[in-house]
Amino acid sequence: MEVLVNHLGYDAGGRKTAVYQGKREDRPVHFCVRREGGETVFEGIPTECGEVAQWNTGYYWTLDFSDWKGEGVFCICLETSSGTVVSESFEIRQSLITMRLINAACYYFKAQRSSGEWLHEDRSLSFDGERAGRVDAHGGWYDATGDYGIHLSHLSHGTVHNPQQASFSAYTFFKAAEELTASGNEQYTMLKRRMLDEGCFGADFLMRLRAPSGGFFRSISRANALAHVRGNRKIGFEYHGSSSQFSEKAATADEEVVNDTNYEVSLRSGGGTAIAALAAASRHYYPGTDYTRDEYLLAAKDAWHYLYENNEQYTNDGAWNLIDEYCSLLALTELFRASEEYEYLMEAGAMAERIYKRMVMEEGQKAYLTVRDGEPYYHAADEGLPVMALIEYAAVEMDKEKSNDAIKMAEMLMRHMLFVSTSVSNPFGYPRFLYKDEKGIERIQFFFPHHTAVEPWWQGENARIASLSAAARALLAVTRDMELKDALELFADQQINWIMGLNPFNSCMMEGYGRNNIQYFFNDRYDFMNCPGGICNGITSAEDNEEGIALIREPGGSVKDNWRWAEQWIPHVTWFILAEAYKRI
Structure with missing residues (x-):
């Protein structure tokens, strides 16, 4: 009790x-x-x-x-x-708790900066596989507790599950600084400066990660976690049909021909959010950067024009889906903000229309998105990003009717989320979702499914719930529906409460704060300790029951590596920062 x-x-x-x-x-x-x-x-x-x-x-x-x-x-x-x-x-x-949490999260990112022997290697990286050449890609943030690689995205073989990683983190620092400014709270002065510092650090890294094609390299991969660093960091590639993340060899390795495109991003695998980050960087001068504001903007423009024309070459299935589109909408919105060139605004409007066509309308002014034909959209990390992208676009759209349409669509999406989440006993307000299982049957449940195109990958989803908190906060600021506004405010706070310990395990997910923090182990070892201010993956469904619940804290039983629950990952902290900044208090 x-x-x-x-x-x-x-x-x-x-x-x-x-x-x-x-x-x-x-x-x-x-x-x-x-x-x-x-x-x-x-x-x-x-x-x-x-x-x-x-x-x-x-x-x-x-x-x-x-x-x-x-x-x-x-x-x-x-x-x-x-x-x-x-x-x-x-x-x-009044605002001190929010300030403390954002402060802790910012320090986490600074602690994750590539440095020491890793930085030394990253100044001259060769390619994994047959591609020739070397790349200076120093900078960036380690991806996770047990992964000192640096990634713009992964899981591309799953087609509809790409998370936004280091590139979206860079963008978030600029966006969060803007939201703190909009709050009018003068006590954020030092936090904003540190956010611009971190954002520019990320933007400089993205500049170095540019590929000769006009896009970006996707990943700096690392070998075995405990292997020597020297010679074991590479510019990595992804197969289109499988992954070697959980095996020594990808299932389709013998069938696929790896070429230059396998090393580089599509709009959904980090390209769109990298463009958004560089465009945002061009609007925010901060001393000590390696590039000028004009260089950031030119790089963002060049990357957009190249990837828009060639995106299908870089996706694993040769097609666009919703993730490409909402990442593109964010990129175009930021390009228009930075350049004030009307063409980008027109393209943003067209991209928003593409997203609207993926919406399935329901009674009661509700709707849900499909990621591709007939497949409901759900996401382990970025489920709030489509709503956020629509709200950001609405803020720059000069045509009032089009701006209102974007807000209206965002409202419908969040009404659906609130409806499926409150239609069952749900004291914590945890967001449920609609998905189509491996047999093609539509289901609604709490936690990310075990059997998907990216299995055996499944994990806690603190990034997902923080992204939905951020989306709710963004919509709160513009909706005129007072009933919806009230529901969104509660929903937004419930997601942060869950992360900060108000959950069935009474466990605070931010290391060094609250009570009952969880630690990451593998093979009964604790070589990789979690970092203060970082946020672990979090709670999942039970191992053998997707209607159950689990948080594996200690070695024993069938779990030799509790990464699904305990490992920290930068998207969790990225979305947490944005959700807190959107409060504007």
Whole structure:
């Protein structure tokens, strides 16, 4: 029996909820919020939610104390049939908690900068495989706790699962700095400077990662995690039909001919977000960069024109899908912001129309996206990016009708998300999704499926839920639907709460903060320790039941490597920064 709270606390002006995890017979009837020292400042009635799916983690009630706006240190006291249950203490502050979290996340990125022997190697990289030549691609951020490689994306063989990695991280620092400026909070002054520093570090790396073709190389790969660094870092390639991530040899290695395109990005495998990052960098002067603002913008323009004309050569299936389109929409929006050239705005409008055509309309002004014909869109990391891209486009579109259309479509997508998430017992507000399983049957569930085009890859999805929090926040700022606005505010906060410990395992996912942090192990070893301020992959469905739930914390049983749950990955922190910055507090 426990009252689960956000381990750090809550924004004074935001939604404030807790969850009681107990037994059905506990029958809680009353709770109060007490200030440190014992003063009761708020009283309320718990809302019964019941059990969740096949989690088998208890019976749930939610406790809402959003109406309390005072600052300080507090706890919750809940009266149940079994006695009084008291939560751990937490803070309520105007903006200090948000500042602390963004600050921690920024320091995580600085700690992940390629340096030392890795940096030395990256100044002169050869290619994995037969391609000749060397590349100076120094800079960038290590991808994950156990992966000192640097990637713009991966999982390209799965066609519809590409995550946005280092290139989107670079873009995020510029966008987050803009959102902090828009907040009007002068206390963000130093944070903004550090964000511009980090964003320019990422932009300089992307400039070096440019390929002679006009696009970008996708990845700096590394050999065995514990191997010598010298000579073992390469410009990597991807096969089109399989991956060697979980085996010594990719399944299609003997069938495929690797050429120059296998080393380079498509718009969906990091190219679109790299263009967006460079265009954004051109608008933000920061001392100490290796390139000028004009050079950033020219590189972004050249990359866009090349990849738009040749994208099919770089996709694994020779076709565009939704991921190419929303990454392109973001790129075009930023190109227009930076250049003010009307052609980019017209192209952005056309790209938005392509996205609209992928929407399946539902009753109640709801809709969901298809990633390609007949296949509902869901994503382990970037599910909020289509909505965010539409909102960013709406902000620059000068035709009021077109701008309103983009907002309307974003509203419909988020109504669908809210509907599928609230149509079952869901005390934590965790986002569910519609997908088509390996047999072609449409299903709705909480966690990323085990059987997809990228299996055996599946993992916790803290990036996904943070991206949806960011999308909700972005839409909050522009929607006129007050009922939707209220629901979005709660939904946005619930995703951050989950990451910060308000989850069935009472585990804070940000290393060094909160309680019950999880550590990454493989083969019963802890060689790769998580970094303070970083965020682990997080909670998944159970290993043998996709309606269940799991967070594997300790060695033992069938799990020899708990990367699915414990490994940190930069997209989690990237989206977390953006979700917090979009609060504008």
